Amino acid sequence: MSSEQNLRIGAAVLVGFGTCYFGGKIVDSINKWVNREQTGTVKNIAPDQKIRMFMDVFEELKSFLLDDLKHYEVTAEFNDYVRQVLEYNVPHGKLNRGLAVIDTLLILKNYKVTDKELHDAAVLGWCIEWLQAMFLMADDLMDDSLTRRGQPCWYKLPEVELVACNDFLIVETQIYKILKHYFGKNDNFLQIVDLFKETQYQTEIGQLFDLRTQPPQNTKAGKVDLNKYTQNTYDRIVKYKTAFYSFYLPIALGLLVSGITNESTYRTAEEICVKMGVFFQVQDDYLDCYGDEAIIGKVGRDIEEAKCSWLVVQALHLSTPAQRRMLQENYGKSDPSNVAKVKNLYKELGVQQVYKNYEKDVEAELRALIGNVTGINSNIFTKLLDKIVNRQK
Numbered sequence: 178m179s180s181e182q183n184l185r186i187g188a189a190v191l192v193g194f195g196t197c198y199f200g201g202k203i204v205d206s207i208n209k210w211v212n213r214e215q216t217g218t219v220k221n222i223a224p225d226q227k228i229r230m231f232m233d234v235f236e237e238l239k240s241f242l243l244d245d246l247k248h249y250e251v252t253a254e255f256n257d258y259v260r261q262v263l264e265y266n267v268p269h270g271k272l273n274r275g276l277a278v279i280d281t282l283l284i285l286k287n288y289k290v291t292d293k294e295l296h297d298a299a300v301l302g303w304c305i306e307w308l309q310a311m312f313l314m315a316d317d318l319m320d321d322s323l324t325r326r327g328q329p330c331w332y333k334l335p336e337v338e339l340v341a342c343n344d345f346l347i348v349e350t351q352i353y354k355i356l357k358h359y360f361g362k363n364d365n366f367l368q369i370v371d372l373f374k375e376t377q378y379q380t381e382i383g384q385l386f387d388l389r390t391q392p393p394q395n396t397k398a399g400k401v402d403l404n405k406y407t408q409n410t411y412d413r414i415v416k417y418k419t420a421f422y423s424f425y426l427p428i429a430l431g432l433l434v435s436g437i438t439n440e441s442t443y444r445t446a447e448e449i450c451v452k453m454g455v456f457f458q459v460q461d462d463y464l465d466c467y468g469d470e471a472i473i474g475k476v477g478r479d480i481e482e483a484k485c486s487w488l489v490v491q492a493l494h495l496s497t498p499a500q501r502r503m504l505q506e507n508y509g510k511s512d513p514s515n516v517a518k519v520k521n522l523y524k525e526l527g528v529q530q531v532y533k534n535y536e537k538d539v540e541a542e543l544r545a546l547i548g549n550v551t552g553i554n555s556n557i558f559t560k561l562l563d564k565i566v567n568r569q570k
Contacts, residue, residue: 281431420454
């Protein structure tokens with residue numbers, strides 16, 4: 178029996194060295210979207226095919242989790258509620274984080290991957306999307322946000338409201354249900370779990386930095402302290418809140434599933450991914466103020482929420498004492514007239530052009546950094562960067 182046949186049989190029984198929920202259907206769902214050369218090399222996966230393949234794996238994971246609830250005496254009514262939690266919150270983003278695990282695997286293995294390896298990468302990618310969903314569900318509650326991904330925030334639904342606090346905890350725990358089920362017998366299982374837990378903790382520390390920089394919500398004493406809104410403060414917030422889980426985690430998981438263990442490679446990946454993550458968050462801050470709500474899928478509220486946004490940090494750096502007083506009087510207030518005054522000041526100070534210059538400079542820096550990568554195929558970083566340069570959402 179050939180090694181390829183062994184791998185196919187193994188994929189039908191063991192996925193990621195854990196018990197496979199759907200048996201041979203996993204191989205079928207991968208093969209349905211993947212064209213191969215006779216050598217087994219992936220000939221191509223068109224972007225739409227890759228997304229459909231990825232969504233097939235979401236359906237598989239959702240079915241596994243809903244079926245697993247029978248072990249906890251969950252009734253049909255509550256099972257259906259958990260299904261709604263997942264379908265509403267998990268699969269509706271851009272999916273860049275999850276798909277980046279697959280892209281990293283394909284590039285590093287020169288497209289010579291087995292069905293099992295592709296499936297493992299897809300499962301790990303979805304675990305990142307589960308993590309993202311949990312963060313967003315919690316973040317929307319804390320920020321009193323209105324919309325997310327073009328629909329009302331989960332907690333804004335009348336039948337949900339503060340029950341969402343328990344819902345995002347369920348979504349978080351499901352990550353580790355999935356990891357145990359599919360990778361529990363893998364030699365790297367503890368490393369994978371530790372990577373997720375460390376990344377989650379880093380992100381929560383970033384959220385702490387973010388929230389405690391703002392004034393307390395719903396209090397009369399909540400005066401904005403603009404002295405806290407420095408470049409160093411901003412860089413620290415976004416490094417921890419965004420960069421690790423959005424960029425380093427997908428690349429690191431791609432390295433793991435590709436069998437790469439060299440510590441220096443992970444350090445290089447972290448350096449590039451953190452810088453890329455900061456760039457990504459600066460873009461988010463810009464789009465919050467200037468993006469098209471119909472495209473970005475949410476109502477920008479950084480000014481109203483007194484966020485330590487890149488835009489206000491630049492404005493403080495450029496402003497005169499009189500302009501700073503104007504910011505102090507208007508930043509962090511929800512009245513449209515106050516918001517308009519802040520945006521008018523951004524226009525006076527040329528903050529949009531400052532952003533355009535920043536975007537150009539950072540892209541050049543990142544491409545130079547990526548160009549110096551040795552030991553692995555640097556296209557894993559280039560592909561990720563290409564997805565975010567000049568993005569509109």
